[in-house]
Amino acid sequence: MQFTLRISVLLLFLVSTCIPSRAADKITILDEQQLLQLEQRAEQANPRDQCFLYTELVSAMTEIAGQQLKSDNPSQATATLNKIAKYAQLIQVKLSRDTKRLKNAEQLMHRTTYKLNEYLHSASYEDRPTLQATLKQLNQVQSDILTQVFNH
Numbered sequence: 001m002q003f004t005l006r007i008s009v010l011l012l013f014l015v016s017t018c019i020p021s022r023a024a025d026k027i028t029i030l031d032e033q034q035l036l037q038l039e040q041r042a043e044q045a046n047p048r049d050q051c052f053l054y055t056e057l058v059s060a061m062t063e064i065a066g067q068q069l070k071s072d073n074p075s076q077a078t079a080t081l082n083k084i085a086k087y088a089q090l091i092q093v094k095l096s097r098d099t100k101r102l103k104n105a106e107q108l109m110h111r112t113t114y115k116l117n118e119y120l121h122s123a124s125y126e127d128r129p130t131l132q133a134t135l136k137q138l139n140q141v142q143s144d145i146l147t148q149v150f151n152h
Contacts, residue, residue, distance in 0.1 A: 029067060030060045050094045051145070052101040052108075058087050058138070059112040066119045074127050081134045088134075088141045095144055102149045109142040 030038065038060065042053035061084050068077035091105075099105075116138060120131045 029063050035060060035064075047094065048100045051091055051099040052105045054087050054091045054094065055105040055108050055112075055145075058084050058091070059108050061087070062112050062116050062119075066115060069119055069123055069127060074124070077127065078130050081130050085134055085137055088137045091141050092144055095141075095148055099148070102145060102152060106142065106145040106149055109138065109145055113138045113142055 035057075038053070038057050042050055042057055045053050061080055065077045065080040065084065068074075068080060113135060116131065116135050120128060120135060123131055
């Protein structure tokens with residue numbers, strides 16, 4: 001009886017720890033107003049903070065582009081990816097300045113490029129060129145940020 005109870009408790013523990021948490025899977029996607037606020041915050045921020053804030057903006061917009069691709073809205077996704085490319089250029093420009101939170105920006109960019117790569121694998125053939133170009137640019141930005149991290 002005790003042996004059966006121990007096995008049951010052990011089995012319950014193993015099952016409960018192996019099931020992924022649904023709360024961890026949920027990703028909050030910014031609405032249009034929040035996105036505009038983040039964009040304004042990045043534009044008006046101290047130059048040292050701009051690199052990280054633009055990286056946050058790129059990350060949020062990548063989530064939006066992914067949702068647009070999943071909802072079969074490639075024209076909006078392409079427009080969003082073009083905005084991402086624009087902000088990636090701004091990150092590269094702002095990177096030459098003395099910046100704060102470089103390591104955080106690099107980690108966020110790493111997660112962003114990983115997600116964009118996932119979207120690339122599930123995208124339709126027509127959407128892939130834009131995704132590939134954006135991913136290539138973001139990989140370059142991540143490499144530049146990482147170089148700056150090691151230089152500081």
